[in-house]
Structure formats: structure tokens, C-alpha cells
Amino acid sequence: SVRDHVGERARFATQVQSGALADGVLRALSMVENTNGYVLVVNSNLPLLSTRTIGMLVDAAEGKAASRLVYCEEDEETRICAGYCFEINRLREFLEQNHSLSVNAEHCIRAMRMEGERVVDVYAPAMECLAIRDRSDLWEGTCLRQESINVHHMQNGVTFIDPRRAYIDPDATIGEDTIIYPGVFLQGHTRIGRGCTILDGCRLRDTIVGDRCELSSVVAQEAAIEDGTTIGPFVRLRPNAHVGKGCKIGNFVEIKNSTLGDGGKVAHLTYVGDADIGRRINIGCGTAFANYDGARKHRTTIGDDVFLGCNTSLVAPVKLGNGAYTAAGSTITKDVPDGSLGVGRARQTNIEGWTSPQEKKEKK
CATH class of the missing domain: 2.160.10.10 (Hexapeptide repeat proteins)
Structure with a gap:
């Protein structure tokens, strides 16, 4: 498991409500209270994301409310997103106000943009964004x-x-x-x-x-x-x-x-x-x-x-x-x-005139 592989290098928060972003992320944020900076939110089934791409996502969020990792440059309605980097206090505030099971990261992005905050998109190679489902x-x-x-x-x-x-x-x-x-x-x-x-x-x-x-x-x-x-x-x-x-x-x-x-x-x-x-x-x-x-x-x-x-x-x-x-x-x-x-072996003994049992049988 991931927990066994990572060991003591990380702390783990258990999401109780399946599919609930607010529940899982808030439990993780509770481990870093009184902390400023940025938080990375990425699905666990994207193992091909490179450190370079994640670094680009984090760098793009600097000085902004959030950045978003996308790998399909279509319109906003069909764009596919692979990860997010949020200003930690802004994300915590949004999730504390929205406990619905249907709340996801895109709701948070839209709310930030409606309030006039800056959110930038970072484009990732499609290969890195392959989701592992089966x-x-x-x-x-x-x-x-x-x-x-x-x-x-x-x-x-x-x-x-x-x-x-x-x-x-x-x-x-x-x-x-x-x-x-x-x-x-x-x-x-x-x-x-x-x-x-x-x-x-x-x-x-x-x-x-x-x-x-x-x-x-x-x-x-x-x-x-x-x-x-x-x-x-x-x-x-x-x-x-x-x-x-x-x-x-x-x-x-x-x-x-x-x-x-x-x-x-x-x-x-x-x-x-x-x-x-x-x-x-x-x-x-x-x-x-x-x-x-x-x-x-x-x-x-x-x-x-x-x-x-x-x-x-x-x-x-x-x-x-x-x-x-x-x-x-x-x-x-x-x-x-x-x-x-x-030398540690039995001494050889030769028995002269030996006739095999088969030969004896044939002579009879």
C-alpha cells in the first residue's frame, strides 16, 4: 500500500465519506493548522504525474488564489482537470462553508473566480494524466x-x-x-x-x-x-x-x-x-x-x-x-x-573376473 511504501515520511488522513472532497481535504488540513502557503490537491490514481509537472503547477499558484492542472484545451465545460494547487487559507475557508458531498475542486475554482481572484491553468502532457481505474x-x-x-x-x-x-x-x-x-x-x-x-x-x-x-x-x-x-x-x-x-x-x-x-x-x-x-x-x-x-x-x-x-x-x-x-x-x-x-574418500577395490548378472543369465 501507499502507507507501507511511504512510511514515516508522511502523515495520513483517512477520508470517511467516500467521494467527499470537503471531508477528505479538511481532515488533511487539520494536520497543518496555523500554516500558511499552498496545498496540492491531486487524485491518488494519477501515478504518472512527474515532479516537473507538479512543480509547474505549484510555481504557477504563487501569488494567486489557485492554479489548475489541465490536459484538454477545449472549452471550460469539457476541460479535463488533473490537479489543483490552492492557497491554503482560501481553500480551508471555502470548504468549511460548503460541506455538501457534491462539492468538488471545480466548485472552489469557480467561486474564487466569481469573487475576482486569480486562478491560472497549467497544461500537462496527456500521458501523465492517465487515471488508473482498472x-x-x-x-x-x-x-x-x-x-x-x-x-x-x-x-x-x-x-x-x-x-x-x-x-x-x-x-x-x-x-x-x-x-x-x-x-x-x-x-x-x-x-x-x-x-x-x-x-x-x-x-x-x-x-x-x-x-x-x-x-x-x-x-x-x-x-x-x-x-x-x-x-x-x-x-x-x-x-x-x-x-x-x-x-x-x-x-x-x-x-x-x-x-x-x-x-x-x-x-x-x-x-x-x-x-x-x-x-x-x-x-x-x-x-x-x-x-x-x-x-x-x-x-x-x-x-x-x-x-x-x-x-x-x-x-x-x-x-x-x-x-x-x-x-x-x-x-x-x-x-x-x-x-x-x-583426500577424503573410500579406497577403490577392483574385483577381478567379475561377470555382470546379465551375462551370467545369458550363459545359462
Whole structure:
């Protein structure tokens, strides 16, 4: 809701009588008693009104009884109005004298003009005055708002392969010379650096991406990716995932609450959770960080220049020193010192002369 979104930044007055301007506005004015100046009156279903247009409306009212925002330059009877800015004491006086449910802002404007007071009209773009009454209006308004956001980014040097199919939140920022492919969602306060390529299938929320990065089919939330890193396809970065410079993260990798140092490689099919990982490491296919014992999460610490063989399981808490190795298929439950090879797997046994059950059956 609006109340949840705005929070403590505003005070709210509840209009008891539906459709009654006098009731709603007077309740709001009661919160600013003994105040001089101007008050803005705008319907709540006009989300596309820009700060520039509202600023023009407020500026136009200076030194006058009121200003009126219109978006149809026809005669007075058919002119469509989107908002008003009133001198606060003049508005309060009028509403206190007129409690009828049918009283609206236009009645106030006419009364002021009949008394010889100055009221000026400010013309607004029709797009900004789209009233949202149902889901079809909401869709139309969303398309218009998204178009204006994407045009703004293109004017600042961002390339969209198809701007009609890229969904950028108003608080997201994109650096110059970045390319955005169709099917990309940049949500919340996501920040994309310069010269990046964001391929289709990416959904980034409150995520920071450095310069010259390439992402493909990445789902990220509250993550950070440093310069020159390539990620994807089909990668999930959960909160507090931090990927260093020049890293390569391949397909079907999930990283959560972990830091990966510069130059790291996690090629495919890996889960990294609750880990502090050094620089220039290589994590083999199928590696899993076993961070949860059923009651608590534990961290894994890995030094620089470490090589983890395929299908390594690291049972936290555990520490691997600089230059350490793990053998493929190992379950590591103890610390591995610097420059050592950790092997934790069953010894292989070969049974000679083995005949498969199928072969035995065929010989009978």
C-alpha cells in the first residue's frame, strides 16, 4: 500500500465519506493548522504525474488564489482537470462553508473566480494524466512509464536490443555503453556499470554490477559483482553474494552469503554457501559447501590459489590454506594446510573376473 511504501515520511488522513472532497481535504488540513502557503490537491490514481509537472503547477499558484492542472484545451465545460494547487487559507475557508458531498475542486475554482481572484491553468502532457481505474489502465500506465524510463537510459548512452521488452525500475541505474537484451528485469536499486552486456533471462534486484561484466540468465538479489566478471547462464546469486573482479561463474551455480576473490572460477553445477574464498581459486564440477548441520549455519574459509576437485564436499566449519588441493570425490571434514592435498574418500577395490548378472543369465 501507499502507507507501507511511504512510511514515516508522511502523515495520513483517512477520508470517511467516500467521494467527499470537503471531508477528505479538511481532515488533511487539520494536520497543518496555523500554516500558511499552498496545498496540492491531486487524485491518488494519477501515478504518472512527474515532479516537473507538479512543480509547474505549484510555481504557477504563487501569488494567486489557485492554479489548475489541465490536459484538454477545449472549452471550460469539457476541460479535463488533473490537479489543483490552492492557497491554503482560501481553500480551508471555502470548504468549511460548503460541506455538501457534491462539492468538488471545480466548485472552489469557480467561486474564487466569481469573487475576482486569480486562478491560472497549467497544461500537462496527456500521458501523465492517465487515471488508473482498472487493470487495463494499469497495464497502459505501466507501458507508458516503462517507455519513458527506457528512453531516458537510451538518451544517456544505453543500448536496448528491444526497449519494449526490457523492464527497468525507476530507481535502477545503468552505465554508458551497456547493452540490455530482451527479457531483462532490473528491479529495486540495482546498479549496472559501464560497458556491460546483460543478456536475456536476467532478473536482478538490489544488485550492484561493476564495469565490463557479462551476465546471462542470472537471478540475483542483494548481490555484488565486480568489474570484468562473466556469469551464466542459469546462475543464482542470493543475498550477500560478493563476486570479485575477473571471475567466471558458469551454468547451474548458486552462491549465497559468500565472498569469491578476484580471478575465481566456478564452472558449473556447484553450491557455495557461507564461505570466504580467496583469489584465483578453481572449484570443480559438483562441489558442494555443506554449511548447515540442521540447527546452525557454519562457514568455510578457503585461501588463495586453491583447487577443488570435482564432487568435493566441504563440511563446515573447515579451512583450506593457500595453494591447497582436494582430490575429486572427497568429503573434507578437517582443515587442509597450505600446499597440501586433501583426500577424503573410500579406497577403490577392483574385483577381478567379475561377470555382470546379465551375462551370467545369458550363459545359462
